[in-house]
Amino acid sequence: MAALDGVDLQVNRGETFGIIGRSGAGKSTLIRSINALEKVDAGRVIVNGRDLGSLDQNGLNQVRRNIGMIFQHFNLLSMKTVFENVELPLKLAGQARELRAKAVWRMLDLVGLRDKAAAYPAKLSGGQKQRVGIARALVAGPSLLLSDEATSALDPETTLSILQLLKDLKATLGVTIILITHEMSVIREVCDHVAVLDHGRIIEQGAVWEVFGHPRTDLTRRLLRTVRPPLPETLQGQLQSEPIAAGRMLLRLSSADLQREPSVLALLTAADWDGTVVHAEIDSVQAHTFGTVTLSLRYRGEQQQAALCAQLQPRLADLEILGYVGG
Amino acid sequence: MSADDLQLFGGALTETAVMVGASGLPSLLLGLPLGLLLVITASGGISEHPTFSRGLGALINAFRSTPFIILLVALIPFTRFVVGTTIGTVAAIVPLTVAATPYFARIAEMSLREVDHGLIEALRALGASRWQIVREALVPEALPGLVSGFTVTIVTLIGASAMAGAVGAGGLGDLAIRYGYQRFETGIMVGVIVVLVVVVSLIQVAGDYLARRLNRRV
Numbered sequence: 001m002a003a004l005d006g007v008d009l010q011v012n013r014g015e016t017f018g019i020i021g022r023s024g025a026g027k028s029t030l031i032r033s034i035n036a037l038e039k040v041d042a043g044r045v046i047v048n049g050r051d052l053g054s055l056d057q058n059g060l061n062q063v064r065r066n067i068g069m070i071f072q073h074f075n076l077l078s079m080k081t082v083f084e085n086v087e088l089p090l091k092l093a094g095q096a097r098e099l100r101a102k103a104v105w106r107m108l109d110l111v112g113l114r115d116k117a118a119a120y121p122a123k124l125s126g127g128q129k130q131r132v133g134i135a136r137a138l139v140a141g142p143s144l145l146l147s148d149e150a151t152s153a154l155d156p157e158t159t160l161s162i163l164q165l166l167k168d169l170k171a172t173l174g175v176t177i178i179l180i181t182h183e184m185s186v187i188r189e190v191c192d193h194v195a196v197l198d199h200g201r202i203i204e205q206g207a208v209w210e211v212f213g214h215p216r217t218d219l220t221r222r223l224l225r226t227v228r229p230p231l232p233e234t235l236q237g238q239l240q241s242e243p244i245a246a247g248r249m250l251l252r253l254s255s256a257d258l259q260r261e262p263s264v265l266a267l268l269t270a271a272d273w274d275g276t277v278v279h280a281e282i283d284s285v286q287a288h289t290f291g292t293v294t295l296s297l298r299y300r301g302e303q304q305q306a307a308l309c310a311q312l313q314p315r316l317a318d319l320e321i322l323g324y325v326g327g
Numbered sequence: 328m329s330a331d332d333l334q335l336f337g338g339a340l341t342e343t344a345v346m347v348g349a350s351g352l353p354s355l356l357l358g359l360p361l362g363l364l365l366v367i368t369a370s371g372g373i374s375e376h377p378t379f380s381r382g383l384g385a386l387i388n389a390f391r392s393t394p395f396i397i398l399l400v401a402l403i404p405f406t407r408f409v410v411g412t413t414i415g416t417v418a419a420i421v422p423l424t425v426a427a428t429p430y431f432a433r434i435a436e437m438s439l440r441e442v443d444h445g446l447i448e449a450l451r452a453l454g455a456s457r458w459q460i461v462r463e464a465l466v467p468e469a470l471p472g473l474v475s476g477f478t479v480t481i482v483t484l485i486g487a488s489a490m491a492g493a494v495g496a497g498g499l500g501d502l503a504i505r506y507g508y509q510r511f512e513t514g515i516m517v518g519v520i521v522v523l524v525v526v527v528s529l530i531q532v533a534g535d536y537l538a539r540r541l542n543r544r545v
Binding site for chain 2: 057071075
């Protein structure tokens with residue numbers, strides 16, 4: 001059983017690339033193969049033009065010093081102070097003590113933890129620990145930062161502050177970021193590009209706004225539900241996956257092109273169908289605006305239901321049948 | 328208690344201290360690297376070599392399963408080779424070291440193995456060499472456990488040194504056997520027990536205190 005299969009990814013310098021998937025999809029293996037913590041059996045991993053598979057341990061260590069990594073459980077050394085933890089990569093690289101101190105203080109300022117320099121990790125909150133993790137990962141000025149579920153152990157508010165910090169640091173230091181997550185909200189918040197991983201394969205990838213606007217796979221749609229408002233509970237409870245002889249069909253229409261939205265409504269009003277808008281929103285991702293409308297449409301018989309879909313489909317960027325409700 | 332008795336106790340205590348100290352230090356210096364070797368060569372370790380790890384483990388077990396009184400006698404030729412004599416306090420130091428080294432190696436192994444694997448991962452990701460991982464993560468993170476383990480080793484050495492009377496090494500145990508048991512001087516026997524309880528308690532308290540002071544995890 002291969003954990004990853006046929007994964008073909010290119011991450012461009014300076015971008016934030018997100019990899020999303022459910023647990024067990026192979027995300028962790030994928031990100032760990034980028035700094036060769038996990039060795040690939042076949043294929044190549046090329047970082048800054050160097051093929052990791054061709055390097056000996058020494059060469060690998062050199063490449064790793066140019067790749068920072070942050071972890072879900074922070075992985076800070078508990079017997080070292082915040083300062084010593086951040087200093088560690090420089091110490092490992094054999095830098096002189098005076099030079100190290102300067103770089104450490106600069107990083108501590110950037111992550112806002114100057115006053116915690118002498119504290120031990122056990123005395124810090126989760127968010128502060130991750131800030132130390134980020135400072136440690138970036139202190140040696142790497143060109144690439146790998147983030148392995150870095151916000152998964154944090155509460156939503158702290159998650160936002162850590163993501164904001166990553167955005168700020170990316171702007172300040174110009175580092176390329178590759179992150180894995182199971183949360184669409186993280187992708188939405190910081191990423192430029194996203195790849196959806198399922199059973200070790202990439203099933204969808206593109207600019208975040210594209211994937212949000214036109215999800216092409218069911219898994220992506222399901223993952224997107226966490227950042228989209230759910231159906232009202234009463235409807236959700238009645239929802240059936242198979243069509244009912246006569247009833248209502250729940251549809252979610254998404255479009256990244258807002259100008260088309262009125263035509264949806266025009267279509268509905270022109271046709272002689274009984275419809276209700278359950279939910280509608282206009283959202284903005286990466287400065288691309290897209291709309292989502294959830295409709296509840298009454299139909300009589302399978303034929304009319306099929307005709308309805310056939311008419312709506314070509315007019316819209318994306319149509320998702322959420323299910324059917326009787327009555 | 329007479330002045331003679333005091334002198335007896337003083338001498339015996341000194342002999343015990345010399346035996347335990349002179350075997351404890353080399354046990355620490357030899358046992359820690361052995362424990363490290365066991366951990367880093369175990370499967371999943373940073374220098375994976377399961378065959379070596381199993382072989383070393385078996386050797387350590389062989390020494391650990393030999394009762395000290397037998398080790399004491401069995402090692403006589405080796406002791407003569409190392410220190411030139413097979414009787415007296417100095418002669419007891421060799422078998423005590425041989426017994427305590429694998430003991431501490433196992434205890435050190437346990438502490439080292441408990442170091443969070445994520446930390447080793449983090450250091451590998453930072454491009455640390457094996458030696459750097461050992462020096463910056465494995466040993467410092469295991470330090471409180473190593474201190475506690477060494478305290479236990481010292482207490483065990485005090486117990487084992489009581490048997491060293493068999494090669495004329497003296498010490499508190501020897502005092503209790505010769506005076507307390509063979510000459511029916513119950514007072515000496517009770518005295519030795521009291522002194523041992525006090526000494527062991529002091530060492531344990533000191534070890535616990537040090538381990539607690541070193542622990543930054545709380």
